[in-house]
Amino acid sequence: MFKVAFATSDRVSVNQHFGASAGFAIYAVDGERSRLVEVAEYPAESMDGNENEVSEQAYACGAGVSRSQNKLAERISALADCAAVYCLAVGGSAVRQLLASGVQPVRLEDACAIDALLLELRRAINVGGVAWVDQRVKREAPDSRFDRMVEEGWQE
DSSP, rough: EEEEEEEEEESEEOOTTTTSSSSSEEEEEEHHHHHEEEEEEOOOOOOSOTSSSSSSHHTTTTTTBBBBHHHHHHHHHHHTTTEEEEBOOOOHHHHHHHHHOOOOOESSSSEEEEEHHHHHHHHHHHHOHHHHHHHHHHHHSSSOOOHHHHTTTTEE
């Protein structure tokens, strides 16, 4: 079982850009079921064009961190234990940081129902067909009996 996040404003469909998302619906998914386990929501920020200003607190501390960088770090931190995040768009910096955190970003062309994506994920866990899921399932699969024997020092 692993967790998957969906950038959403309504908890029904993936309909948000990663960095500007109103929130994330986080589901635990396995081959048989999925369930909502957490919702991360963010307050609406004014769109006054000053998003790249250095925050007063960060500037006072000499950090020189912009509000948008803080916002991005907060979102990535909230998804730290997720295997993937589905969104409509995601910037290059966010992609790099997500991958470094072990979270696979998945960009969708159009808004899509979360239920449909969960069904696709459950199917992929059972029979494959979604590259990142296939890699995750393979990584989480128990080692083969022969690999364990070699680790224990068995010889032919």
